[in-house]
Amino acid sequence: MSDPLIPHRASALPSLDVADSAALEDLYVRGTPTNTLRAYERDLVYLTAWKQAAFGAALTWPEQEEVALRFVLDHSRDLHEEEGRAKQTAEALIGLGLRKGLSCPAPATLNRRIASWCAFHRMRNQPNPFDAPLLRQTRAKARKAMARPPTPKSAHPITKDVLLKLLDAAGSGLRGLRDRAILLLGWASGGRRRSEIVGLNREDVDLSEYDAQGVVWLQLVQTKTTDHGKTPKLVLKGYAARAVVAWIDASGITEGPLFRRITRTDALGQKRLSDAAVSQILKRLLQDAGLDPSYASPHGLRSGFLTQAALDGAPLPAAMRLSLHRSAAQAQKYYDDVDVAANPATDLLADW
Known part of the structure; x- marks a missing residue:
């Protein structure tokens, strides 16, 4: 600049x-x-x-x-x-x-x-x-x-059901592998911001425990809420870990930007994806999944992760260890947005 x-x-x-x-x-x-x-x-x-x-x-x-x-x-x-x-x-x-x-x-x-x-x-x-x-x-x-009700950064949270629709819409080929890896890494690692996703390098992804335990470790250099070099390691398991490994294997990337542009001929480029590219990918997948392109923004990955954590009954501190929220009050807002009827605590006597 x-x-x-x-x-x-x-x-x-x-x-x-x-x-x-x-x-x-x-x-x-x-x-x-x-x-x-x-x-x-x-x-x-x-x-x-x-x-x-x-x-x-x-x-x-x-x-x-x-x-x-x-x-x-x-x-x-x-x-x-x-x-x-x-x-x-x-x-x-x-x-x-x-x-x-x-x-x-x-x-x-x-x-x-x-x-x-x-x-x-x-x-x-x-x-x-x-x-x-x-x-x-x-x-x-x-x-x-000028006080007005706060406007959510994403019209809707991308909860698990919506995420699965987007993954199905990603299609095949190198582009589909990349897009699925972006969505799953961004969602499952705690709801990463666009800049954090595209800022990852191949060197930031540790696959040393993948074959034995199915675990992928991520090391972000810095986030909005953590200082340079002090961001804790984040973990991917299951579908998310498999998607990232599939992308790395198919792309053959050994160093440099993890997520790169793909040409119209489905060839891998060398340039790092921009923040705006993540928004464009999400809009395209929303449309291909039969949803309005304005249904959610990339922040929906972050709000969707926390909303799903609340729906599944995950304790707030456990979700925050991945989302890296500095403020518990800020993270709690996503838990508060969950319909009280969908709160797992309401099912404590459901089987009696």
């Missing part, structure tokens, strides 16, 4: 020479998750365009509190019935393809963009305008005014 933020850092520390500045840039890039860097890049583009449309000026460091306050106000209300500067700015952003409409943006979107803006100030060793008392109070009021 070409990072336009780094060159300004040296201005706050004039003692840094060129080599130190380059080392600092490299440290920031290596020490920041790829998805976060992409989000920073998107947010910087948006903030730059908004400031230009609203004030006819570029971003400044540190930014003025009045500018930060107007940003919060512009993104904390519906602009359909309004006339004036805020609506004109929003329409300019819509024209640039940076804003979807005049409706009030999701609170999470506003919070992420402000968090990025704060991070940009820290990178430049500059004071953050959002720390001002008025900005803090305004943001708190905006959060209450």
Whole structure:
């Protein structure tokens, strides 16, 4: 990623020479998750365009509190019935393809963009305008005014019955083997995120116990909730383990990316699959399985694993050892979503 933020850092520390500045840039890039860097890049583009449309000026460091306050106000209300500067700015952003409409943006979107803006100030060793008392109070009021029921990341969880339909729809050939391995690894290892699935290398898959015990071990380098090099090993058994081994044997992959693109002629490519490719694969399989392509997103693998664990009566701590949730309260939400009539605890006297 070409990072336009780094060159300004040296201005706050004039003692840094060129080599130190380059080392600092490299440290920031290596020490920041790829998805976060992409989000920073998107947010910087948006903030730059908004400031230009609203004030006819570029971003400044540190930014003025009045500018930060107007940003919060512009993104904390519906602009359909309004006339004036805020609506004109929003329409300019819509024209640039940076804003979807005049409706009030999701609170999470506003919070992420402000968090990025704060991070940009820290990178430049500059004071953050959002720390001002008025900005803090305004943001708190905006959060209450914009409060809405949380939207699930996936329309439906991919529970075991849905997963089996997708696996049947995967078909044969190298592509089918790969797609089944992606789904089963992602689901059975605790509900892995897209970036975690495609980030795996062949070296991260340990088959030393497969022949004797039917077990496959996975070593993720890092997840959203674990630090680099501190992610515990995860295990695959049964159908999931067999699917991953079948993919490795058929593809002949001995090193490098575990999941790669496959050409139209069913030939194995060398490039690692992207996050977006996992979404495309899932949509295709949903459609081939006779379901609406919008039925579930890749996050449905994660929510589906925890939902199925609840349905099958697996203790929450046991499920969390695989899902790697940091917060028990967050993981508990999936257990709470299970229909009380389907709760295994309701069957304690079912056979009497």
